[in-house]
Amino acid sequence: DAMVIQNPRYQVTQFGKPVTLSCSQTLNHNVMYWYQQKSSQAPKLLFHYYDKDFNNEADTPDNFQSRRPNTSFCFLDIRSPGLGDAAMYLCATSSELTGPMELFFGSGTQLSVL
Amino acid sequence: AQTVTQSQPEMSVQEAETVTLSCTYDTSESDYYLFWYKQPPSRQMILVIRQEAYKQQNATENRFSVNFQKAAKSFSLKISDSQLGDAAMYFCAYRSGGLTGGGNKLTFGTGTQLKVEL
Numbered sequence: 001d002a003m004v005i006q007n008p009r010y011q012v013t014q015f016g017k018p019v020t021l022s023c024s025q026t027l028n029h030n031v032m033y034w035y036q037q038k039s040s041q042a043p044k045l046l047f048h049y050y051d052k053d054f055n056n057e058a059d060t061p062d063n064f065q066s067r068r069p070n071t072s073f074c075f076l077d078i079r080s081p082g083l084g085d086a087a088m089y090l091c092a093t094s095s096e097l098t099g100p101m102e103l104f105f106g107s108g109t110q111l112s113v114l
Numbered sequence: 115a116q117t118v119t120q121s122q123p124e125m126s127v128q129e130a131e132t133v134t135l136s137c138t139y140d141t142s143e144s145d146y147y148l149f150w151y152k153q154p155p156s157r158q159m160i161l162v163i164r165q166e167a168y169k170q171q172n173a174t175e176n177r178f179s180v181n182f183q184k185a186a187k188s189f190s191l192k193i194s195d196s197q198l199g200d201a202a203m204y205f206c207a208y209r210s211g212g213l214t215g216g217g218n219k220l221t222f223g224t225g226t227q228l229k230v231e232l
Contacts, residue, residue, distance in 0.1 A: 033219075042205060042222035043159075088157055096218070101147045101166075101209060103220055105159035 003027070006091050006106035013081050014114050021076040021109045023091030029104070030097060032074040034066060035090040037108075043090055049074060050096065078111075086113045116141045118208050120223035127196045128231050134181075135191045135226045137206030145211030148182070148189045149220070154202040162204070165189065167211065193228075201230045 004025045013019040023032065030051050035043035047056045049068045063085070065077040078085055088110050092103040117140045127133035139148070150162040165173045165182050173180050177197075181190045193200055206223040 037157075040225075042224050043220075045219050048219070090157075090159060092159070092220075094218070101211070101218070102149055102161050102164055103159075104161075105151075108157045110157070 004091055004093055004104050004106035006089075006109050008109060009107065010110050010112070012112045012114060013078075015083065016080045019078050019081055019111070021078075021089050021091075021111070023074045023076070023106055024072050025091075025093045025104075026072070027093055027095070027104060028071065029093035029095045030071070031094045032068060033092040033094070033103065034064075034074070034076050035092065037088045037090055039087075046076070081111070081113045083113050086111055116143070116146075116208050116210070116221050118206055118221050118223035120206055120226050122226045123224070124227045124229070126229045126231060127193070127200075129196055129198060131196055132192060132194045133196055133228065135193075135204055135206075135228065137189045137191070137223055139187050139189065139206070139208050141187070141208065143210055147209045147211055148180075149207040149209065150178070150180070150189075150191045151205045151207060151222075152200075152202045153205060153225075159205075163191065196230050198230050198232075201228055203227050 006023050033048040034046045037043040046060045067075045088108045090108045091106040094103045119138045146167045148165045152160045152162050163175045163178050177194045179192045203225045205225045207220045210218045
């Protein structure tokens with residue numbers, strides 16, 4: 001089945017140690033998003049790629065970076081994780097060419113910072 | 115900027131009964147989409163139902179239906195014949211319409227935690 005896959009499901013890192021979360025999709029969607037969701041809160045958009053164009057949200061910390069080497073893959077890099085970065089990170093995709101207009105989400109990566 | 119408000123942090127319903135979750139939004143746009151997403155304990159976001167603003171008819175998906183009041187900017191979700199598997203966090207979300215070339219973002223409400231009781 002076509003889907004959005006996030007690895008790993010759980011990630012533990014140390015304070016200040018760089019970490020990379022990955023997302024892949026078989027939907028061939030041209031837009032990919034990264035959301036941060038802290039406990040009992042709504043997901044918050046960090047940035048998204050429209051094709052190869054990177055779109056950063058104004059309030060996303062510089063500590064968060066992203067790469068999209070091809071249509072199928074997108075990575076979230078946290079350069080120096082702090083305790084406040086512990087959260088669920090959700091990857092999502094959408095197709096701006098054919099619709100439908102909803103976002104398709106992966107299962108998320110739960111990040112813990114020790 | 116668009117905002118989405120869910121005023122019910124938590125709701126409970128008896129199994130087989132009906133429950134309505136509220137959502138209001140604020141926008142100056144005329145073309146947009148509204149969604150209800152379900153997030154069970156697994157944290158996977160699952161689309162429940164979608165409504166296009168240009169459609170007057172309320173969307174329905176099996177036991178799930180919406181009451182879309184465009185003038186009032188209200189978008190409530192009705193769950194009929196509630197089942198234990200419906201227990202989850204429900205998020206209302208807004209998205210601008212049209213193909214802007216920059217990707218259209220989802221703006222989420224703060225969520226309603228639905229509990230289903232035997």
